[in-house]
Amino acid sequence: MSQIAIPDVELRDNTSQRLPCVLLLDSSGSMGDSGAIDELNAGVRLLEEELKKDDVASQRVQLLIIRFGENTEVLSDWTDAMSFSAPQLTASGLTPLGEAVQLGLAKLEEQKTRYRTNGIAYNRPWMLVITDGEPTDGGWRQAAAQSKAAEQAGRVIFFGIGVGDSADLTKLAEFSMRKPVRLEGLRFRELFQWLSSSVKSASKAAPGSNIQLAPPSDWMQVSA
Amino acid sequence: MLSSQWKVAGASVTGFAHEADGTVCQDAHAIATTRNGWFVAVLSDGAGSARYSDASARLISHALVAQLANRLDQDNGNGLDETLLRDWIGRGVEEVRHQLRTSTLGTEHDLHDLHATLLGVAAGPNWGLFFHIGDGVGCATTMNDLATSIISSPENGEYANETYFVTQDDWREHLRLTFFDSKYDLIALMSDGAMPFAMATGQLMVFQPFFEPLSRYLAEHTREDGERAIAAILAKDEVRRITGDDKTLVWALRDCAEA
Numbered sequence: 516m517s518q519i520a521i522p523d524v525e526l527r528d529n530t531s532q533r534l535p536c537v538l539l540l541d542s543s544g545s546m547g548d549s550g551a552i553d554e555l556n557a558g559v560r561l562l563e564e565e566l567k568k569d570d571v572a573s574q575r576v577q578l579l580i581i582r583f584g585e586n587t588e589v590l591s592d593w594t595d596a597m598s599f600s601a602p603q604l605t606a607s608g609l610t611p612l613g614e615a616v617q618l619g620l621a622k623l624e625e626q627k628t629r630y631r632t633n634g635i636a637y638n639r640p641w642m643l644v645i646t647d648g649e650p651t652d653g654g655w656r657q658a659a660a661q662s663k664a665a666e667q668a669g670r671v672i673f674f675g676i677g678v679g680d681s682a683d684l685t686k687l688a689e690f691s692m693r694k695p696v697r698l699e700g701l702r703f704r705e706l707f708q709w710l711s712s713s714v715k716s717a718s719k720a721a722p723g724s725n726i727q728l729a730p731p732s733d734w735m736q737v738s739a
Numbered sequence: 740m741l742s743s744q745w746k747v748a749g750a751s752v753t754g755f756a757h758e759a760d761g762t763v764c765q766d767a768h769a770i771a772t773t774r775n776g777w778f779v780a781v782l783s784d785g786a787g788s789a790r791y792s793d794a795s796a797r798l799i800s801h802a803l804v805a806q807l808a809n810r811l812d813q814d815n816g817n818g819l820d821e822t823l824l825r826d827w828i829g830r831g832v833e834e835v836r837h838q839l840r841t842s843t844l845g846t847e848h849d850l851h852d853l854h855a856t857l858l859g860v861a862a863g864p865n866w867g868l869f870f871h872i873g874d875g876v877g878c879a880t881t882m883n884d885l886a887t888s889i890i891s892s893p894e895n896g897e898y899a900n901e902t903y904f905v906t907q908d909d910w911r912e913h914l915r916l917t918f919f920d921s922k923y924d925l926i927a928l929m930s931d932g933a934m935p936f937a938m939a940t941g942q943l944m945v946f947q948p949f950f951e952p953l954s955r956y957l958a959e960h961t962r963e964d965g966e967r968a969i970a971a972i973l974a975k976d977e978v979r980r981i982t983g984d985d986k987t988l989v990w991a992l993r994d995c996a997e998a
Contacts, residue, residue, distance in 0.1 A: 519968040521956045525948035526972075528935050528981040532899035571982065634941035636899035669897070719756060719983050720787075720900040 528574060532636040534718040535577045535593070535626050537619045539612070540604060541646040541678070542584035547606025551647055551678050551701055558703030559601040565711035566596035572711075573597035575718040579622055583615035584608035593626055610648045613655030616662050616690060623671060638717055643674045643710065644690065645698075649683035659689035666692050676706065697736040705734035743864045745778040748957050748965035749989035752973035754932055756983030765855075766930050766985035767796035771808035776864045779807045780989045784875055784930045786854035786904060795853035798842065799835050799905060806831045807861055814863075821868070824861060825916060828870045832857070832905060832914070839906065850906040857905040858891070858928050862919075862993070867926070869917040872910055874902040874931045875987075876938060878945055879923035882954060882992070885947050889919040892942060893931065902931075924993040925954060932984030933973065957990055965990075 538559070546552040559580070566572050573596045580591035585608030591599070623640050630637045642662075650658075666673045675687040675695030687695040698706060712729040720726050753764035765785030772778050783799040785792025810827055811819075839853050856873030869877035869891035877891035894913060895902050903913040927945065929937050939946045953972070957965040972978065973986040 519964060519971050521952055521968050521972065523948075523952040524956075524972065525946075525952075526936055526975065526977045526981075527946075527948070531935055531981070634943075636895065638900055639898050 531574045532638060532718075533577050533630060534572075534575050534638045534714060535579070535623060535640040536714055537579045537581065537623060537640065537642045539615045539619050539642065539644040540580065540582045540590075541610060541612070541644075541648070542582040542604045542606050542608070543610045543648060544584070544607050545681065546584070546604075546647055546678075549647065549679055549701075551703075552604055552606040554701040554703040555645065556601070556603055558707035559604075561704055562707040562711050563596075563599050563601040565708065566599070566714070569711075569715050572715040572718045576714055577626070579619070579626075581615050581619055581622075583611045587611050587614040587618055589618070589622070593622070609651040610646060611652035611655075612644065612646055612650035613652045613658030616642075616644070616658045617654075620662060620665055620671070638720060639669065639672055641672050641674070641714065641717070643676065644687070645676045645678060646687065647678040647682050649681075649686050655686075656689065659686075662690045663692060696731070699734055699736040702734040706731075709734060743776040743993050745772045745776075745862075745991050745993050746958060746962070747772060747778065747780070747989075747991045748962050748969055749780065749928075749987070750966050750970040750973060751782075751930075751985065751987040752970055754982065754984045754986060755979045757985060759983075763793045764985050765793045765796055766932070766987040767793070767800045768928070768987050768989050769800040769804035770989060770991075771804050773808055773812040775812065775814060777808070777811040777814075778862045778867075778926070778991050778993070779804050779811065779860070780928055780991065781857065781859040782875060782928045782930055782987050782989055783858070783905070784856045784873070784932075784985070784987070786856075789854040790852045792853060792855050795839060795906065796855040798839060799855055799857060802835045802838055803831050803857075803859060806834065807859075811861065811863070819863070821866075821918065824868065828859075828861075828916070829911075829914075832910065836906065836910075854904040854906045856902060856930075857914075858930070860926055860928060860991075862926055862991070865921050867919050867921075867923070869915075869919075871915045871917070872903055872905045872913045876929050876934055876942060877917070878927045878929075878938075879919040880925050880927075880945065881923060882925055882958075885925075885950060886944050888944050889917060889923055890943060891915065891917040893934070926991045928987070928989040930985065930987040932982050932986035933988050935981050936978055937988065954990070954992065958992055 874893035
């Protein structure tokens with residue numbers, strides 16, 4: 516049977532839905548001492564590579580990177596995965612996690628407004644926090660309540676990840692409905708592999724479906 | 740005597756996401772035309788997570804089209820008005836829901852295993868309407884002015900991957916009817932998976948560089964060739980890249996012929 520080709524028909528993706536994804540990364544001094552910061556940087560580079568390899572995810576996933584340490588700042592503002600360039604973090608300072616979360620939530624709402632203004636559909640946004648300590652800023656509890664409420668209202672999906680033995684999972688737990696997990700050693704590569712697979716699935720999620728997340732077994736620490 | 744007849748074509752294609760995991764196509768559609776100049780079509784998109792939604796989508800589309808076509812066929816042009824058609828659609832949906840519940844699918848399974856959307860159109864010599872629950876888009880336009888159209892928009896929750904189904908208990912609250920007059924003689928129904936490349940950004944009109952060449956082709960070829968062409972486009976690699984969803988496109992053009 517011959518391939519029927521319709522002349523002149525243009526195939527372009529006009530209206531791709533977006534999956535906004537915020538990464539809040541701890542760049543406090545201790546992350547440098549343990550060597551975690553280098554592994555973290557490598558992990559973010561892996562995320563960049565993996566997402567770029569996937570035709571759908573590279574168009575749909577939008578990334579925002581915020582680091583918190585000496586201060587809190589947007590390291591990489593909203594960008595399509597296809598144009599994303601992994602930033603390089605350096606470690607110094609304390610851990611203003613509360614500020615970072617509030618900044619992340621505010622940037623998310625701004626982006627949603629932009630989507631709505633332009634008629635762009637979007638999936639439920641993801642927010643991932645990676646920290647090796649405990650929040651040191653005064654208003655962190657308020658930020659935690661804000662983030663938990665946002666998740667309860669369905670405005671964001673929150674993942675808290677603790678690195679190393681000093682990561683305070685109890686405090687991290689206040690930010691979300693989901694229990695935070697501890698990274699096994701410095702397995703950032705595996706974590707970001709999992710994140711890129713999960714985010715790829717989420718970016719393709721068909722209407723009415725649940726997202727099948729890849730099992731986190733190879734990077735998540737499980738207590739005996 | 741002037742009678743309007745419709746040129747029609749439609750295809751549903753499995754998306755690569757389903758091909759990859761062995762799931763069958765969960766999109767289905769049905770088309771009918773009547774001797775007195777009506778065109779009826781229904782598209783149904785089964786929910787990804789619902790186990791039997793492929794069978795459900797097929798039942799919904801075929802049963803509802805058969806019912807409506809049957810009733811419209813008996814219209815002699817005098818008694819049919821919007822109110823009557825609204826009533827037929829409501830009763831048609833109830834009948835289809837009843838069939839789902841009492842079919843072998845329904846007795847063993849709650850309707851949630853059968854969740855599927857509903858996007859339909861009935862268009863006659865003088866007017867037409869879309870009836871719509873959930874996502875996908877219905878578009879009524881003209882060959883000369885594709886930018887001017889009447890649209891039945893998708894209804895999603897806040898998020899792109901949430902929608903509403905004809906199988907929900909509160910389906911009546913989500914049933915939307917959109918009327919258009921006879922000026923609009925070019926009609927398309929698309930499931931969610933076909934929208935990214937067939938509709939322009941903002942979903943308020945068709946994407947002309949896609950839709951115009953497609954329509955010219957379909958207007959000039961047989962239904963069989965037309966449907967093969969649609970299926971070929973929906974299965975193209977470039978389109979597969981855009982979305983792994985199942986895709987359906989139903990197309991119709993009214994032409995007036997002297998009998």
